[in-house]
Amino acid sequence: MMQTQANAALQIRGLTSHYGRIQVLHGLDLEVRPGQLVALVGSNGAGKTTLLRTISGVQPASGGEIFCDGRLITQLAADKRVRAGICQVPEGRQVFAALSVEDNVRLGAYSRRDREVEADVARMYALFPILGEKCRLAAGNLSGGQQQMLAIARALMGRPRLLLLDEPSLGLAPLLVEEIFRVVQQLRSEGITILLVEQNAQAALSIADVGYVMETGRITLSGSGAELLGNDEVRRAYLGM
Amino acid sequence: MSEFLQFLFSGLTTGSIYAVSGLGLAIIYNASGVINFAQGDFLMIGGMATVALLAAGVPLPLAIVLAVLITVAVGACLQRFALAPAGDSDALALIIITIGASIFIQGIVLLLLDKNQHALASFSGDTPIAIGGASLLPQSLWVMGVGAVLVVLVAAFFRFTLLGKAIRATAANHMAAQLVGINTRFVLLVSFCLAALLGGLAGIVAAPITTTSYDLGLTLGMKGFVAATLGGLGSAFGAVAGGLLVGILEAMIAGYVSSAYKDAVPFVLIIVILLFRPQGLFGGRVIERV
Ligand SMILES: Nc1ncnc2c1ncn2[C@@H]1O[C@H](COP(=O)(O)OP(=O)(O)OP(=O)(O)O)[C@@H](O)[C@H]1O
Numbered sequence A: 001m002m003q004t005q006a007n008a009a010l011q012i013r014g015l016t017s018h019y020g021r022i023q024v025l026h027g028l029d030l031e032v033r034p035g036q037l038v039a040l041v042g043s044n045g046a047g048k049t050t051l052l053r054t055i056s057g058v059q060p061a062s063g064g065e066i067f068c069d070g071r072l073i074t075q076l077a078a079d080k081r082v083r084a085g086i087c088q089v090p091e092g093r094q095v096f097a098a099l100s101v102e103d104n105v106r107l108g109a110y111s112r113r114d115r116e117v118e119a120d121v122a123r124m125y126a127l128f129p130i131l132g133e134k135c136r137l138a139a140g141n142l143s144g145g146q147q148q149m150l151a152i153a154r155a156l157m158g159r160p161r162l163l164l165l166d167e168p169s170l171g172l173a174p175l176l177v178e179e180i181f182r183v184v185q186q187l188r189s190e191g192i193t194i195l196l197v198e199q200n201a202q203a204a205l206s207i208a209d210v211g212y213v214m215e216t217g218r219i220t221l222s223g224s225g226a227e228l229l230g231n232d233e234v235r236r237a238y239l240g241m
Numbered sequence B: 001m002s003e004f005l006q007f008l009f010s011g012l013t014t015g016s017i018y019a020v021s022g023l024g025l026a027i028i029y030n031a032s033g034v035i036n037f038a039q040g041d042f043l044m045i046g047g048m049a050t051v052a053l054l055a056a057g058v059p060l061p062l063a064i065v066l067a068v069l070i071t072v073a074v075g076a077c078l079q080r081f082a083l084a085p086a087g088d089s090d091a092l093a094l095i096i097i098t099i100g101a102s103i104f105i106q107g108i109v110l111l112l113l114d115k116n117q118h119a120l121a122s123f124s125g126d127t128p129i130a131i132g133g134a135s136l137l138p139q140s141l142w143v144m145g146v147g148a149v150l151v152v153l154v155a156a157f158f159r160f161t162l163l164g165k166a167i168r169a170t171a172a173n174h175m176a177a178q179l180v181g182i183n184t185r186f187v188l189l190v191s192f193c194l195a196a197l198l199g200g201l202a203g204i205v206a207a208p209i210t211t212t213s214y215d216l217g218l219t220l221g222m223k224g225f226v227a228a229t230l231g232g233l234g235s236a237f238g239a240v241a242g243g244l245l246v247g248i249l250e251a252m253i254a255g256y257v258s259s260a261y262k263d264a265v266p267f268v269l270i271i272v273i274l275l276f277r278p279q280g281l282f283g284g285r286v287i288e289r290v
């Protein structure tokens, strides 16, 4: 039995996952320390989304181990992982389209029973004023960028200790992309540990403490954000230089 | 005019039963994608259990409460032991499981009780109330009243309670629901219990009018299915409107044409609707699915 790093917020060892007979994660290792902003980059179909889903427990692991704050969670049900502090902003936003913006925000706190939910709703509207203005509208009526903010607010309502972000800037106008990255940095400065999956490798690696590069279900490179930005292979494959 | 009113009363009464049954169907369909062919059996269990408990000397109010609890327990078992083990099987397999469960439930009731038709005594006597030249049975008022109250309560549950919203969220996006910490297995269980509760209560208030027997679920379940499809599967409002519509059309055809054609009404309706408006009368137009 290997000793887990006591100071890892998330530790993944030899993780494998399948869709039916197709193996997508091939023994993956990754570590996120408390308070870190870790960026994960990789080309289409590398398995980034599958990895985040497996961490959240909505996709089963077929092998390997996931530790959260030193606790083994590989077999834990998805809703219990939210209670353990793992919240995700899924790829494609996945807001509850028929429900109101406010209901979406409040459902983010579904796992909480404390009295500060109300104050947190107000905090979310302060962070994203547009959500406050549109709180009565059905979430499906929001624009793509607004839905992304809603998805982030919904995840934050779970009071994450580890926030998983799956391509939050995908398909957004440049101004909104900047806004999203500004929010991500703000969250990090508030002490939330973040694992950020991004196609926009340049932007992600330049704000990340640590970066990982993923190819066909394996980690192929890792290092500090700055190191990876200077790496020739990364520059060629992901930064188009 | 008084004749029309008479048919309307009769249609609204049976329509209320179909509406509540269709509502249960829509709730399960939304939460799980399953068309529950055992929905009609919930009505049968409610009625038959009340009859059996009364025969055993239990007073009516207690018999009703117990019969509803029994129905809810059956709904929970259906989800937990018949459907949950099938996991992510495709919708058709799950539907066939509910058909099997329906036959199984009828067999059990046949074994435990009997194959006779039973009529529960009316709750408030049988003296008709005269309205506009037509007469209305007190039990019809019970059926319509309970139906209306149930529809309002269910609507409020989905609109205002956290659990109701969690069920809608699960129906809208199963994965996102899990990601906010909703225990979706529990949500499924609650949906089946709720559908059984609706079915059980509808079956009990209807029993003095429809009479009840172990195989009652077959026809009632079919009518509820037609109601829900007519309204647009998955639309709760549509299921209620569809139920009332089927009930009223049946009564009008029976009254003005011949009662021989009455039972053909739902099936003709469903063929017409599937041909010309497959999303149902209210499906597609409404964004809200529950
Ligand atoms: N539900 C699924 N069923 C079967 N195969 C899937 C499923 N989801 C993803 N895959 C496959 O698994 C592989 C990894 O997909 P995944 O979505 O995890 O990649 P990704 O790195 O997130 O890609 P992208 O950058 O496009 O979001 C792909 O080959 C994809 O086709």
Ligand SMILES: [Mg+2]
Pocket: A048, A049, A050, A091
């Ligand atoms: Mg992806």
